[in-house]
Every structure is written in C-alpha cells, then in structure tokens.
Amino acid sequence: MAMIKLGIRELVEFVLRSGDLNPQTDASTNTALAGANIHRRLQKQRLKDHPDYQKEVGLKTTVTMNDQSYSIHGRADGIFEVGDQAHIEEIKTSDLVFEDVPDSTLTLYWGQVKVYGYLLMKDQQRDHVTLQLTYYQTNEDKVTTQEQEWSFEESQKFFQSLIDEYESWLILRADMRTQRDQTIAALKFPYPAYRTGQHELAVATYKSIMLKKQMLVEAPTGTGKTISTLFPTIKAMGEGLIQRTFYLTAKQSTRRVAEDALSLMATQGLSLKSITLTAKETITFPEEVDIAPADNPFMLGYYDRLKPALMDILTHEQQITRDVIESYAHKHTLDPFEFSLDVSLFCDVIVCDYNYLFDPLVYLQRFFSEPDEDNFFLIDEVHNLLSRAREMYSTSVDEQEIKDLKPLFKGDKGFHRHVNALIKTFKALSSLLDDEHSDDLTIQPPLTSFVEELQHFNDFISDWLPKQEDSEELQKVLDAYFACLDYVRLSDNYGEEYRTRLFQTNRGLCVRLVCLDPSTFLNQSMHLGRGAVLFSATVTPLSYYQQVLGVDEDGITYQLPSPFEPRHQAILVANYIQTTYRQRDANLTRILTSIHTLVAGKIGNYLIFFPSYGYLTTVVGAYQQAYPDERVIKQEPAMQSQDRDAFLAKFKPDATQSLVGFAVLGGIFSEGIDLPADRLIGVGIVSVGLPGLNVETDLIRDYFDGTNGHGFEYAYQLPGLNNVLQAAGRLIRSSHDQGIVLLMDQRFSQPRYSNLFPPHWRFWRGVNNVQALSACIDAFWKQAKLPQTKES
Structure with a gap:
C-alpha cells in the first residue's frame, strides 16, 4: 500500500489549534511574501555567525497503523551547533508585537519546532537539543528569540500525543485513499471512444507526470481538453505518481466544466474528494460582512467546531462545490471561506482560480510554502494567464x-x-x-x-x-x-x-x-509541484507562449489538430478593407457593405467584433442607418450577468429573420460562450485586433525589443491575434456546426499573420471586392449539406 504523506505543520496545527478564527494571526498569506525574504535574510546572517549553519533541513519519520505507513515530514528553517549541542531554529514573521501574539498561536509555533527536535534527536541519536523560536516583527524590523531545552524523552511523548490525537484522521485518510485508488484502477475513459487528438493529449499528460515535465498544448475547440487532462492525471494519482491535482482556471464557467468532468467520472464509479474554491468576497455569508471578527459567530470558537464539521462533510460528500460548503458551514456555524480551505487539505482534486497558486499576495501557503512533488497542476485557458499575472505582480x-x-x-x-x-x-x-x-x-x-x-x-x-x-x-x-x-x-x-x-x-x-514580464515568477510557482500541463484552444505561436508564461525551456510543446472538418467553415479575408486608425473613415462604407453581404448570404445569427467600443459604436450607428430593417443588438459597457444572458438568449435556433450582434474583441462575448449549431452561423472580425495604444503596452514593447527584438509582436500583434482567434472560435463548437468567418482587414493576408493561422484555417481565401465576397459566401452555403442541429 502506497505511503501517505503528512506535513508536520499540518499535523501540529490540526491537533493543537483551538478557539477563535483570528484573521490577523491565522491568515498565513498576510506576510507570506515578506516572510520568505526575511527567512533568507536571517538565514544568511546565521551562516555568518555559525559556519556550520544548515538552512531548510528536511526531516521525516514513518508511522505505521493498521498495516498503513504514513510519512510525517517537514523542513526546519535552520540547524546549527553551539558546542556539542544542536540548535533547531524555527522562524516566524508577523506584523504583531511579540507580546501581543496569542498564546494559542505560540503553542503552534513551538509545536512545530518540538516535532523537528524529536525527529533530529531520533535520526542522530541525541539526548537533548535546544529549540529556538525566532520571531521577526515585520513593521519594526525587530527580532525576538526564545529558547527551550528539550530532551528526547519529552519529545517522544509529545510526538506520540500528536499521533494519538490524529490517529482517527490518519485512518480516515487511509480509508479514503484506498477507496480512491481502487475506483481509479477500475475507471475507464467515460466516453465510448476518444475524439481526434483526445487520446494523444491524454497520453502526453500522463507522460508529463511521469517525466516531471511542464507541457504547453494548443487543444482546439472540440478536443475535450478538460476530460483529456483530468482523466490521465487521476489515473496517475491512482498509481501513486502524485497525490493532489490543482485544476486552475481564469473563469467560473471553466471551473463548472471541470466540475462536470468530475461528476461524469463519478457516475462511472470514481470515488475521490474534490473541492471547488470560491473567492472569499463571493462566498462569505452576508451576515458576516459588517461584523468584526470578535463578534462574528462564524469565527468565534471556529476551531472548536472544525473537526466535527470536517468529519461530517468528509464522510458524506465526494464532490464539494460551493453549495455544499455553504450548507455544511451554516450547519456547523463556520466561516465558509476558511472552512473550504480546511476541507481542501483532505481533497484529491482542487478546482480554483489562478491566484491560489500564482498571486504572490494571496497564494495558498498551506500548500505552496515549499515544493511538493505530490502536487500536479492543470492550468486551463492559459491565453488569459499572462495578463492576469501582470496584474498580480x-x-x-x-x-x-x-x-x-x-x-x-x-x-x-x-x-x-x-x-x-x-x-x-x-x-x-x-x-x-x-x-x-x-x-x-x-x-x-x-x-x-x-x-x-x-x-x-x-x-x-x-x-x-x-x-x-x-x-x-x-x-x-x-x-x-x-x-x-x-x-x-x-x-x-x-x-x-x-x-x-x-x-x-x-x-x-x-x-x-x-x-512587464512575469515569466520568471510563473515558472517559480509551477516548480512548486511535480509538473504542469498548460492548455488552451489558442496559444499560437507556441514559442511565444512558452517564453512569456515561463514554461521550462525543456518543456513539451505541441499543437493538436482540430477534431472538426476544416471545410465546415469558410475563412475569408477582405483584402479591400483597411482598418488602421487613419483609414477607418474611408473604409466605413466597405465595412458596412461587407457585413451586410455576410448576413444576406443566409438567414441566421451573426456576431461582428471590433477592437474597441468606440469603433463598434460608430459602425453600429452607420449600419442601422444603412440597413434599418435588420435586427441589430450590441454589447453595452459594464454589462451585468443578467444582461449578458439576455444578449445571448436572442441567438435562437431556427431563425426566421437574421440577427446581427456587435461585440468587442477580448470582451465577454468573444470567449467563454457556446452558441452551437445554427444559434451562430457567421462571425465577422473588423481589424487585426491590436490593443489600443497606451503607455504600459508601449513599455512592454520596449522591454521585449531590448530582450529579444520582438517588441511589437509580443506587445501588440500576438495578443491581438489571440483575441481574433478566440472570437472566431465562437463559430464551430461541434462536428455538425457550419459557418463563415469574415476577417475584415487586408493585413490578415500578409505572411506575418497568415503564417500564424491555425492548421484548420489552411483553406482560407482572400477576396478583393464585395462581389467576390458575395460569390464565396453563396458557394459555401450551396455546398453546405450537413443538418444544422445541435450535437448530442
């Protein structure tokens, strides 16, 4: 039976914590970023004072119960000798004055270093050690040091008391692990057959776990990338290669797709614990918002009620979503956000936002305080990660x-x-x-x-x-x-x-x-696990995304083929249209006529995208004047979720009159929406999607000009092209879908753009006037014979 690992900090905190939840002392991320730097500074000073000083010393022992082995492991901040006496140092940082640190928190600090002392004495057959707690008050640069003499006999009793207290939880973990691994062994791929590219992606994901690699994959729409990455990752988990998977996303809609994939495998007999983490400001109960922690019933006595609540949820639930967390948090009067984090320690799959791994101010220190090869990262929709990471830093x-x-x-x-x-x-x-x-x-x-x-x-x-x-x-x-x-x-x-x-x-x-360039920081975060698979439908060119996302130079990169027939969509480039700022007014009539020609080709629903809201507004006004009988809707600034849903609801199947929707590239309707079959039969894109000129984008251009000579491409061209590809990707969502993508900008025909078109655009065609456009549209719809019904 595979070894089960348990961190010393997790063991100590779980057993010894009691009383109230105090955000100021319990929020481990409060000083995490500053704390890491302070650790390095103090360790450097210790090395000057004690040449034999060893930092970040790994310590572990094995405990066996009911034929199951458990590895209890941790990392002491420092160990050094004074005379013939070993000193073990634990460094803690906080904004609080040392005298104001609650006794309950000091108990946890000392508990950790006491376990380190036991493991060191056990390994080195020592009778005594000196335990040293070094407390650094960050706002005053003040260091407080306390020491305790500690005997092997005392330490052995203390450690055994922790294990005795935790024994039922160790057994619970072992039982959950056994059930999980047995069901994983029997688990089959949850569909009758693999789609094109799906088996290839599943195999590559498994190999990346085996080889401890980072992998970047472009998996076009329809590949089924969520199940194709989750399934092999779970299989590797059952074989003991990893023990925890983080499925990281940028959007709530993508998190729901991951939940659906887990639910599907559960119907096939899979039994594992998964949890979806929800942002604190979203999941906090309304009655908590205006209450101080000292008066908050969901925080008062939190740790005294936590263990019964954990036992309750873990023995009754498998897939722990937001609704499940809120239900049990209400039942046991616990803060739902903190409860979800405590539950996550017992889970096999954690579905969450990017920031829980990558954001230096809010990352989950309980998982990522040090590298752990039991963790593996699946990072979805990674075309969003670069802009998010720039904002995080x-x-x-x-x-x-x-x-x-x-x-x-x-x-x-x-x-x-x-x-x-x-x-x-x-x-x-x-x-x-x-x-x-x-x-x-x-x-x-x-x-x-x-x-x-x-x-x-x-x-x-x-x-x-x-x-x-x-x-x-x-x-x-x-x-x-x-x-x-x-x-x-x-x-x-x-x-x-x-x-x-x-x-x-x-x-x-x-x-x-x-x-300007968060790649180094992203790489450091990804190295906190065994490896990572980064994937999206649009990461063209792969070399660009490999660099800016910090994927290892020896990482795996490849592009999967689209599972759909490329001739089910026509890619047409209007070579007669120029959309540069100076040419927009002169080309307005050509744009209006081209949109109308696209819509006149077949009754149905269309989306037309623009690089800015201002440009959109200008064209919509002119279009409605030129074609007053056409049904037109447009994206409005700051649309709420209900407005977004109402907009999309207008794209109905079996249309008897055409609908033309106008939207913004890179906005809420250009990615993450699904309008299958004849709910959408045409997409028009005006311009090559270059981001608007601004100071920070120019800074990015200048930075990359200096580092690799590709400033314009990295700052403007490639981010703009990604917006174009994402918008075009709204069209073909299943093997039955058909439609036309009209690219209204002559620059698309230039090699610097056309050479970057994805393989399933290989039949693209340039047209030199509206008459040629009309002929191509008519020809496409005449040869389109597949029924336009939603794929089951």
Missing part, C-alpha cells in the same frame, strides 16, 4: 487615497504626522513630473525612498489599528493601508522586468509598479 498607490485621510481622526497627532509625511513624499515625486514637463513619467530603478516612506506609514498603522473602534473612517484608513502594504510587498520582486510609472490622474499623482 503590479500595483499602485494614489495620492488622493492618502489625502483623503487628512480630515480623519483630527485629534490624533501621530496619525497626522505619518499621513502628512506621506503626502510630502508624493509632492516630491510630483516635482519630478514638473521637471520633465510631463504628466506621465516612467522610471526603471526602484523608488527606494518612496518604498521606505510607505513602510514607515505601514509600521505606524499596524500598531495603531488595534487601538481603534470600527467605523467608516477606519475603513478608509484600511483601504489606504492595504494599498501601501501591497506596494511594499511587491517591491521585493523589483528587477529588470519592472518599471515605475508616475502619472497624473483626476485623483492626483498615481505611483504604479508595473510588471
């Missing part, structure tokens, strides 16, 4: 956000001294803009003095906050404090891939930390 602070604090807490001199100091710093930075006669300035070196001033402000506020009553005034302070805190934390990453922007807005000066 970028942040800003507004001058007005600080100025808004001036009227608050008028009698508090210390508060106003620190607010005024920060305002003065903003004024000094504004003078840099004045000196350059500019309202937008980019600086490459970090603003060290600005970061230091933010840190002074943060230090004061973190000490000041606990003394304040909850109020609207305090919430404004908190908003400013968190903005400053994020800026300081992300500044620790500052390197060649960063720039600092100073620019004026209607809120005064804004200081923005801009990450």
Whole structure:
C-alpha cells in the first residue's frame, strides 16, 4: 500500500489549534511574501555567525497503523551547533508585537519546532537539543528569540500525543485513499471512444507526470481538453505518481466544466474528494460582512467546531462545490471561506482560480510554502494567464487615497504626522513630473525612498489599528493601508522586468509598479509541484507562449489538430478593407457593405467584433442607418450577468429573420460562450485586433525589443491575434456546426499573420471586392449539406 504523506505543520496545527478564527494571526498569506525574504535574510546572517549553519533541513519519520505507513515530514528553517549541542531554529514573521501574539498561536509555533527536535534527536541519536523560536516583527524590523531545552524523552511523548490525537484522521485518510485508488484502477475513459487528438493529449499528460515535465498544448475547440487532462492525471494519482491535482482556471464557467468532468467520472464509479474554491468576497455569508471578527459567530470558537464539521462533510460528500460548503458551514456555524480551505487539505482534486497558486499576495501557503512533488497542476485557458499575472505582480498607490485621510481622526497627532509625511513624499515625486514637463513619467530603478516612506506609514498603522473602534473612517484608513502594504510587498520582486510609472490622474499623482514580464515568477510557482500541463484552444505561436508564461525551456510543446472538418467553415479575408486608425473613415462604407453581404448570404445569427467600443459604436450607428430593417443588438459597457444572458438568449435556433450582434474583441462575448449549431452561423472580425495604444503596452514593447527584438509582436500583434482567434472560435463548437468567418482587414493576408493561422484555417481565401465576397459566401452555403442541429 502506497505511503501517505503528512506535513508536520499540518499535523501540529490540526491537533493543537483551538478557539477563535483570528484573521490577523491565522491568515498565513498576510506576510507570506515578506516572510520568505526575511527567512533568507536571517538565514544568511546565521551562516555568518555559525559556519556550520544548515538552512531548510528536511526531516521525516514513518508511522505505521493498521498495516498503513504514513510519512510525517517537514523542513526546519535552520540547524546549527553551539558546542556539542544542536540548535533547531524555527522562524516566524508577523506584523504583531511579540507580546501581543496569542498564546494559542505560540503553542503552534513551538509545536512545530518540538516535532523537528524529536525527529533530529531520533535520526542522530541525541539526548537533548535546544529549540529556538525566532520571531521577526515585520513593521519594526525587530527580532525576538526564545529558547527551550528539550530532551528526547519529552519529545517522544509529545510526538506520540500528536499521533494519538490524529490517529482517527490518519485512518480516515487511509480509508479514503484506498477507496480512491481502487475506483481509479477500475475507471475507464467515460466516453465510448476518444475524439481526434483526445487520446494523444491524454497520453502526453500522463507522460508529463511521469517525466516531471511542464507541457504547453494548443487543444482546439472540440478536443475535450478538460476530460483529456483530468482523466490521465487521476489515473496517475491512482498509481501513486502524485497525490493532489490543482485544476486552475481564469473563469467560473471553466471551473463548472471541470466540475462536470468530475461528476461524469463519478457516475462511472470514481470515488475521490474534490473541492471547488470560491473567492472569499463571493462566498462569505452576508451576515458576516459588517461584523468584526470578535463578534462574528462564524469565527468565534471556529476551531472548536472544525473537526466535527470536517468529519461530517468528509464522510458524506465526494464532490464539494460551493453549495455544499455553504450548507455544511451554516450547519456547523463556520466561516465558509476558511472552512473550504480546511476541507481542501483532505481533497484529491482542487478546482480554483489562478491566484491560489500564482498571486504572490494571496497564494495558498498551506500548500505552496515549499515544493511538493505530490502536487500536479492543470492550468486551463492559459491565453488569459499572462495578463492576469501582470496584474498580480503590479500595483499602485494614489495620492488622493492618502489625502483623503487628512480630515480623519483630527485629534490624533501621530496619525497626522505619518499621513502628512506621506503626502510630502508624493509632492516630491510630483516635482519630478514638473521637471520633465510631463504628466506621465516612467522610471526603471526602484523608488527606494518612496518604498521606505510607505513602510514607515505601514509600521505606524499596524500598531495603531488595534487601538481603534470600527467605523467608516477606519475603513478608509484600511483601504489606504492595504494599498501601501501591497506596494511594499511587491517591491521585493523589483528587477529588470519592472518599471515605475508616475502619472497624473483626476485623483492626483498615481505611483504604479508595473510588471512587464512575469515569466520568471510563473515558472517559480509551477516548480512548486511535480509538473504542469498548460492548455488552451489558442496559444499560437507556441514559442511565444512558452517564453512569456515561463514554461521550462525543456518543456513539451505541441499543437493538436482540430477534431472538426476544416471545410465546415469558410475563412475569408477582405483584402479591400483597411482598418488602421487613419483609414477607418474611408473604409466605413466597405465595412458596412461587407457585413451586410455576410448576413444576406443566409438567414441566421451573426456576431461582428471590433477592437474597441468606440469603433463598434460608430459602425453600429452607420449600419442601422444603412440597413434599418435588420435586427441589430450590441454589447453595452459594464454589462451585468443578467444582461449578458439576455444578449445571448436572442441567438435562437431556427431563425426566421437574421440577427446581427456587435461585440468587442477580448470582451465577454468573444470567449467563454457556446452558441452551437445554427444559434451562430457567421462571425465577422473588423481589424487585426491590436490593443489600443497606451503607455504600459508601449513599455512592454520596449522591454521585449531590448530582450529579444520582438517588441511589437509580443506587445501588440500576438495578443491581438489571440483575441481574433478566440472570437472566431465562437463559430464551430461541434462536428455538425457550419459557418463563415469574415476577417475584415487586408493585413490578415500578409505572411506575418497568415503564417500564424491555425492548421484548420489552411483553406482560407482572400477576396478583393464585395462581389467576390458575395460569390464565396453563396458557394459555401450551396455546398453546405450537413443538418444544422445541435450535437448530442
């Protein structure tokens, strides 16, 4: 029977934690980013003081119960000798003054280092060690050190007490593992046959797990990429190659697809624990929103009710969705977000957003504090990951956000001294803009003095906050404090891939930390597991995405064929249309006529995409004037989910009158929607989709010009092309679908674009006038003979 692994920190916290949930001391991500840097700094200092100092020392032991072996493992921050006595150091970081750290938290700190002491003495046959707790108060750069002498006999009793307390949970884990592996062994692929490319993707996924590789795959629509990656990953889990899979997505709709795939396998007999994590702000109960933690019934006594709730949910549920979490959290009066994180420790598949792995400020430290080859990552829709990662590693602070604090807490001199100091710093930075006669300035070196001033402000506020009553005034302070805190934390990453922007807005000066290239950080995150499979229907060209997403140079990359007949769609390029900014007015009539020609070819539903809302509005107005009898709808700014659903509901099958929908490239209707069969029979795309000119995109262009000479391609052309491919991908959703993609920009015929067309576009054709377009459309619909019914 395969060994079951259990982390020392998880063991100690599970057994010893009790009482209330305290977000300030329990939120492990609060100081995770700063904590990692502080660990390295303190370890470097220890090495100077003790040349024999060993950092990050792995320690483990094996416990056997009921013929099942359990590996109890962890990593001590440091071990060094003083005379003939070994010292084991555990480093902890927090904003709290050491004297304010609750006894319950100190019990957990000491519990960890006590287990390390036992394992070291057991391995090295020592009678005694010195346990050292090093506490670093981040806002004061203050170090507090405490030591305890610890005998082998004491440590053995302590460790055994933990194991005795945890025994029923170890047995539960073993029983769940046995049942899981038995059902995985019997599990068959949940469809009668593999689609084109599906078996290839499943085999490649399994091999990437075996070889501990990262793999980037373009899997066109219809490949069934979710089941083709989840199925082999679960098979590898049953064989003991991995023990936990993270299915990471950008959107809720994609998470539902993963849930559906897991449900399908469950109907085939699969028994494993899966959970879908929901964002804290979304899943928090409404009655919690305006209550302080000290008064929140879902936090008070949280850890005293946690274990019965865990036993309840784990013995009754397999697929743990948001609804399931909320039901059990209500039943046991637990905060649903924290409860979901505690449940996830017992789960085999975790479906969640990108940020739980990649975001340096909110990643799940309970899973990713150190590399673990039991983890494997499936990363879906990765064409979205680059822009998301840039935002994760970028942040800003507004001058007005600080100025808004001036009227608050008028009698508090210390508060106003620190607010005024920060305002003065903003004024000094504004003078840099004045000196350059500019309202937008980019600086490459970090603003060290600005970061230091933010840190002074943060230090004061973190000490000041606990003394304040909850109020609207305090919430404004908190908003400013968190903005400053994020800026300081992300500044620790500052390197060649960063720039600092100073620019004026209607809120005064804004200081923005801009990450141009997050590839190094993404790579570091992916190396926290055994490997990763990154996939999307549109990652063309693969070499570009491999570089910008930080996929290992020796990673696997390949492109799967489309499972659909390429001649079921016509790809037409209007060579007579120019959509550059200067040519738009002159080409308006040609665009209107081309759209009308597309729609006149066959009654049905059409989507026409534009690079910006402004351009869309101009064309829609002109189109409705030119063709007042046609049914037209358009995307509106800031549409809510109900508005989005109402828009899509108008695309009905068996249309008796054509409908023309106008939408924005890269927007809510250009990806993640499914209009199969004749709910959509034509897509028009105006322009090559270049992002609008702006300062930060130009910074990206200049950065890549300097690193690889492909600045325009990396900043503008390839992101724009991805938007085009995603929008075109709304058309063919099944083997029965047919339709026309009309690309309205002569640049598509140029090799720099046409050479990047996916293989299933290989029959694309350029047309030189509207008459030729009309002839091609007529010819396509005459030869289209397959019934347009939704695929079962």
